[in-house]
Amino acid sequence: MPFGMVQLSPDTRDSGWENCSGYHSTNNTILGFSHTHLSGTGAIDYGDILVMPMAGEYYFDAGDEKNSDNGYRSRFNKEDEIAEPGYYCVNLLDDKIKAEMTVTSRVGFHRYTFPKNKPPHLLFDLQHGLGDNVIESSIKIISQNEISGLRRSSGWAKDQYVYFYAKFSKPFSNFRIIKDNTIQTQIDSITGTNIKSIFSFENLNDPLIVKVSLSAVNEKGAQMNMKREANTWDFDFIRQMALEKWEKELSIVKIKGGAIKDRIKFYTALYHSFIAPNIYHDVDGKYRGADLKIKTLSKNDSMYTVFSLWDTFRATHPLFVLLKPAFAEQLVRTLITKASEGNLLPVWELAANETGTMIGYHSIPVIVDAYIKGLQNFDYELALEQMVESSMQNHLGLDSYKAEGYIGLEKENESVSKTLEYAYDDWCIAIMANKLGKPILANKYFRRSLNYLNVYDNNVGFVRGKKFGDWVSPFNPSEVNSIYTEANSWQYNFFVPHDISGMINMMGGDTIFNQKLDELFTTSSKLIGRHQPDITGMIGQYAHGNEPSHNFAYLYNYIGKAYKTQNRVRQIMDDLYTVNRDGLSGNEDCGQMSSWYVFSAMGFYPVTPGQNIYTIGTPIFDEITINLDNEKTFIIKANNTSSLNKYIHTATLNGNNYSKSYITHEQIINGGVLEFKMNSKPNMLWGHSEDSKPKSLVNKKVVMNPTISAPSRAFLDTMTISMHCGTEGSSIFYTLDGSTPSINSNKYEIPLNIKKTTTVKAISLKTHYLPSYVETVIYNKLPYNVNIEYHEPYNQQYTAGGYNGLFDTVRGISTAWGSWQGFYGKDFFATIDLGDIRPINSVTATFLQNAASWIWLPKSVSFELSTDGINFSKIKSYNHNISLKEYEPTIIDFEQKIISPIRYIRIHAENMGVCPEWHPGRGNDSWVFIDEITIK
Numbered sequence: 001m002p003f004g005m006v007q008l009s010p011d012t013r014d015s016g017w018e019n020c021s022g023y024h025s026t027n028n029t030i031l032g033f034s035h036t037h038l039s040g041t042g043a044i045d046y047g048d049i050l051v052m053p054m055a056g057e058y059y060f061d062a063g064d065e066k067n068s069d070n071g072y073r074s075r076f077n078k079e080d081e082i083a084e085p086g087y088y089c090v091n092l093l094d095d096k097i098k099a100e101m102t103v104t105s106r107v108g109f110h111r112y113t114f115p116k117n118k119p120p121h122l123l124f125d126l127q128h129g130l131g132d133n134v135i136e137s138s139i140k141i142i143s144q145n146e147i148s149g150l151r152r153s154s155g156w157a158k159d160q161y162v163y164f165y166a167k168f169s170k171p172f173s174n175f176r177i178i179k180d181n182t183i184q185t186q187i188d189s190i191t192g193t194n195i196k197s198i199f200s201f202e203n204l205n206d207p208l209i210v211k212v213s214l215s216a217v218n219e220k221g222a223q224m225n226m227k228r229e230a231n232t233w234d235f236d237f238i239r240q241m242a243l244e245k246w247e248k249e250l251s252i253v254k255i256k257g258g259a260i261k262d263r264i265k266f267y268t269a270l271y272h273s274f275i276a277p278n279i280y281h282d283v284d285g286k287y288r289g290a291d292l293k294i295k296t297l298s299k300n301d302s303m304y305t306v307f308s309l310w311d312t313f314r315a316t317h318p319l320f321v322l323l324k325p326a327f328a329e330q331l332v333r334t335l336i337t338k339a340s341e342g343n344l345l346p347v348w349e350l351a352a353n354e355t356g357t358m359i360g361y362h363s364i365p366v367i368v369d370a371y372i373k374g375l376q377n378f379d380y381e382l383a384l385e386q387m388v389e390s391s392m393q394n395h396l397g398l399d400s401y402k403a404e405g406y407i408g409l410e411k412e413n414e415s416v417s418k419t420l421e422y423a424y425d426d427w428c429i430a431i432m433a434n435k436l437g438k439p440i441l442a443n444k445y446f447r448r449s450l451n452y453l454n455v456y457d458n459n460v461g462f463v464r465g466k467k468f469g470d471w472v473s474p475f476n477p478s479e480v481n482s483i484y485t486e487a488n489s490w491q492y493n494f495f496v497p498h499d500i501s502g503m504i505n506m507m508g509g510d511t512i513f514n515q516k517l518d519e520l521f522t523t524s525s526k527l528i529g530r531h532q533p534d535i536t537g538m539i540g541q542y543a544h545g546n547e548p549s550h551n552f553a554y555l556y557n558y559i560g561k562a563y564k565t566q567n568r569v570r571q572i573m574d575d576l577y578t579v580n581r582d583g584l585s586g587n588e589d590c591g592q593m594s595s596w597y598v599f600s601a602m603g604f605y606p607v608t609p610g611q612n613i614y615t616i617g618t619p620i621f622d623e624i625t626i627n628l629d630n631e632k633t634f635i636i637k638a639n640n641t642s643s644l645n646k647y648i649h650t651a652t653l654n655g656n657n658y659s660k661s662y663i664t665h666e667q668i669i670n671g672g673v674l675e676f677k678m679n680s681k682p683n684m685l686w687g688h689s690e691d692s693k694p695k696s697l698v699n700k701k702v703v704m705n706p707t708i709s710a711p712s713r714a715f716l717d718t719m720t721i722s723m724h725c726g727t728e729g730s731s732i733f734y735t736l737d738g739s740t741p742s743i744n745s746n747k748y749e750i751p752l753n754i755k756k757t758t759t760v761k762a763i764s765l766k767t768h769y770l771p772s773y774v775e776t777v778i779y780n781k782l783p784y785n786v787n788i789e790y791h792e793p794y795n796q797q798y799t800a801g802g803y804n805g806l807f808d809t810v811r812g813i814s815t816a817w818g819s820w821q822g823f824y825g826k827d828f829f830a831t832i833d834l835g836d837i838r839p840i841n842s843v844t845a846t847f848l849q850n851a852a853s854w855i856w857l858p859k860s861v862s863f864e865l866s867t868d869g870i871n872f873s874k875i876k877s878y879n880h881n882i883s884l885k886e887y888e889p890t891i892i893d894f895e896q897k898i899i900s901p902i903r904y905i906r907i908h909a910e911n912m913g914v915c916p917e918w919h920p921g922r923g924n925d926s927w928v929f930i931d932e933i934t935i936k
């Protein structure tokens with residue numbers, strides 16, 4: 001059902017990140033039908049309460065995927081499948097069973113037609129789940145056609161409760177409860193972590209109907225949900241109700257004309273957009289809160305779960321604001337409630353659990369976009385307080401972001417992406433504060449919103465990582481690495497949705513920006529660096545299969561070249577969406593991929609959520625009618641539109657000439673007709689004039705941070721330091737004693753030489769501009785030279801600062817890989833030369849484990865010593881007791897005590913090997929990460 005609690009569908013496998021929905025088209029067997037699923041996320045969970053019918057012999061185990069004869073899984077033909085809104089049907093070939101499913105919001109309906117000559121059985125498997133582990137489960141036999149129970153699990157959601165209540169249309173003749181693979185006799189109730197049950201039936205002359213209702217509160221809640229929503233055995237009636245509900249939802253937008261494949265793509269996309277978030281309260285208003293305690297909603301309110309906000313803030317939530325404003329308002333109240341219960345606004349919330357997945361604090365644009373577009377039936381003063389609270393944390397790089405105006409790679413992974421997305425979210429806070437009459441607060445966050453300037457290097461024309469005050473080198477914009485989130489520099493280079501005009505000026509003006517945007521779509525699609533499966537749907541380096549690039553095709557409008565937006569948007573709709581099983585070019589991500597299509601097919605897109613305009617693209621249907629919530633209609637007409645006739649020649653709004661390449665939210669909800677005349681040739685003048693272009697501008701001038709460059713962080717005798725600022729006409733002032741620089745400090749003119757450990761602080765100033773943040777770098781003088789011979793080269797993505805990076809006195813931290821040296825599929829094996837025979841007390845090598853990122857502690861670490869560099873004596877080999885499954889980032893020091901003077905130290909750390917079978921990266925090489933080597 002639209003936004004339903006129950007997501008009833010088949011599971012074909014139960015592990016691997018690409019199995020996030022439970023179903024994968026490469027599989028030819030079905031494990032069963034579970035009641036909770038996620039719609040195309042990048043991580044795996046749910047798959048709760050699996051039901052599987054069998055006939056004849058029954059099994060407690062699933063069996064092998066390639067041989068379904070030895071378990072309860074069954075072969076099926078994809079040609080036999082029927083899938084439509086609210087209904088699914090498939091033939092299970094092994095036992096010749098017809099399986100059908102339909103739903104209400106909180107109840108799953110199963111109808112199984114068994115063969116006549118074999119005894120029917122029904123399995124309930126509470127061990128089965130998609131990538132999670134059972135914390136506790138239980139099953140209770142209430143009567144001969146009623147059962148109930150609980151599946152509580154830990155996975156992506158660390159503590160998820162799913163209570164269920166099930167009724168059978170016929171009484172079962174026998175049942176068996178299995179705990180830890182052993183049949184329990186004379187038991188009708190049991191708890192444990194590996195529970196399954198088999199129910200057998202006799203004399204089934206009609207199909208068996210099974211109703212399963214869910215609740216996150218308790219079994220009573222599940223029972224009440226069924227009584228309220230599904231107090232019938234009429235499967236076809238429920239199926240018809242589901243179909244009618246979907247028909248009503250999808251009829252919010254009605255289309256005429258266009259190719260049949262485009263109509264299929266459009267309504268499939270609208271269907272996908274209306275799957276999540278999911279209802280998360282019982283019919284009596286009870287729900288499990290973000291603190292995992294049971295709460296009760298106020299009258300007429302609702303609670304939802306599954307907020308994939310890094311994805312859906314871009315188009316899915318703005319689509320709700322336009323098409324389903326009351327629902328959008330409910331979602332805003334849900335976010336505010338969850339913040340009150342769980343301390344902070346959600347980032348990626350799942351089953352009342354904050355998963356902490358992805359970056360930014362993107363509840364904020366969801367709330368602000370709704371507010372700016374007139375949806376204000378919520379406590380917006382409280383919401384603003386919560387926004388500020390989220391933005392003032394000291395985690396995930398925010399401490400550096402607040403103090404220095406950007407995040408350095410040595411402080412936090414994905415530093416550039418986080419800086420850019422925090423800046424946009426901060427602009428949203430500023431907009432909200434401004435609207436609520438709080439100018440001081442607004443100005444603070446408008447200033448913070450310009451922090452994006454500090455990660456742009458105008459020497460290369462790209463956003464780029466910084467480490468210890470200087471640009472990370474070498475630099476290639478096509479390289480995928482830990483500086484960006486599921487992307488490279490190309491795919492984040494234009495992500496400044498709140499200050500597009502400022503970004504254009506930063507890049508050198510309209511002409512240069514136009515060339516750079518053209519290059520995005522025309523340069524080679526080749527990626528270098530680490531493998532990132534999310535980067536798909538490539539046009540040049542534009543990656544439509546992932547979210548950061550989603551508004552880039554619309555940016556031509558901001559420089560008066562609307563025809564280029566029309567060309568690219570139509571190309572994306574035609575080439576990167578199909579009517580086949582692989583019809584999306586990347587993860588659905590709870591509706592975002594589809595919502596992009598819905599907006600774009602209608603002819604406009606919310607480039608900047610939080611601003612009340614939509615940027616016009618190119619409509620693909622002859623006529624689109626939006627049935628607005630206020631009972632008005634907005635109609636978009638585009639006669640003769642096609643893949644060839646994709647260019648807007650002229651336009652009218654309510655009969656008046658319309659030359660703007662954007663439209664306001666108010667113009668749409670007031671109703672009317674926007675009509676385009678389409679042509680196969682671009683009209684370069686439409687949307688070209690200054691007053692026809694959309695605007696996105698932060699009206700403040702700030703100076704970029706200075707960069708401070710040096711050969712390394714550590715030196716032996718003297719070292720030269722240089723400084724630079726990308727803001728033309730600015731001056732740099734610095735101190736070398738750790739004091740805060742000002743206009744009265746030393747003015748930087750020529751490179752500096754330092755001879756001792758020095759704290760360098762610098763600030764950039766320009767008249768009539770706000771000053772930069774203070775940049776601080778500490779350079780350490782070493783007592784004597786240390787040389788290192790690498791017997792295996794380190795990976796160029798993770799250098800710890802290069803050749804001497806392991807001895808620069810900067811110790812790597814668990815949240816950032818920029819200070820670590822990485823070895824992919826190799827051991828760390830190196831010999832250290834101290835330059836002379838020296839009295840050494842100890843040597844320590846420090847290693848990192850971050851299993852989620854394929855980084856494991858070495859199997860063993862051995863130390864060998866020598867005075868001549870030829871004859872080495874092995875002192876000791878160290879092991880550790882950290883589990884491979886320990887996902888919390890872990891740092892271990894391997895320390896070797898040394899008695900006699902030495903000159904050479906050889907360290908060998910053995911790589912763990914390939915990723916284990918249970919790991920999402922199974923079969924791929926793993927990493928060894930080392931930093932620092934400390935010699936005392």
